[in-house]
Amino acid sequence: MKTISLNCPNCGANYDPANQNCAYCGSYIIISNKEEENYTPDVLSSLENVQESKPIYIQGVCMQANEIPIRNGTLGKYKNALLNDVGRMLLTSKRLIFNQNNKIFKQSDEITLEFLLSDINSIRPAHRVTMRKIYFDIVTQKGEKYSFNAPTHKSQQVWIEKITAAIQEVRS
Ligand SMILES: [Zn+2]
Secondary structure, three states, X not given: OOOOOEEOOOOOOEEOOOOOEOOOOOOEEEOOOXXXXXXXXXXXXXXXXXXXXXXXXXXXXEOOOOXXXXXXXXXXXXXXXXXXXXEEEEXXXXXXXXXXXXXXXXXHHHOOEEEEHHHEEEEEEOOOOEOOEEEEEEEEOOOOEEEEEEOOHHHHHHHHHHHHHHHHHHHO
């Protein structure tokens, strides 16, 4: 039988995934291994007895003040015609963060890619569509382009929809 061993993203102590917070430092930890998941607006208020002073980690990413998670899921980041870097994307009310290799308990300095929503110019479906590879492109205000491969057309649509809505919310 395989035992799951996880470490707290804040203090590194062993952490029991059945708990909502780290027994050592008190950080709140919310993770999911679902292929994709949309958070309800009250995801943070669902945490019991939240102490304001303790950090809250969603998929290993520490939330900033007034930052709310919106969606997370598995994606590939386009590397070349043959290869994607597999990882996990987290969309919040402030940021879009891609962690490579599905390592959800990374320290913040190991985050592969992080965009402020205010730094994203546009997101659009990409025409580089091959068998089972459905892409969307994120273009930054500086004109840099990043391509991501969604598992399904539906997933691609939802990512585009959710990220677009979050960017509009930040701009309004
Ligand atoms: Zn801890």
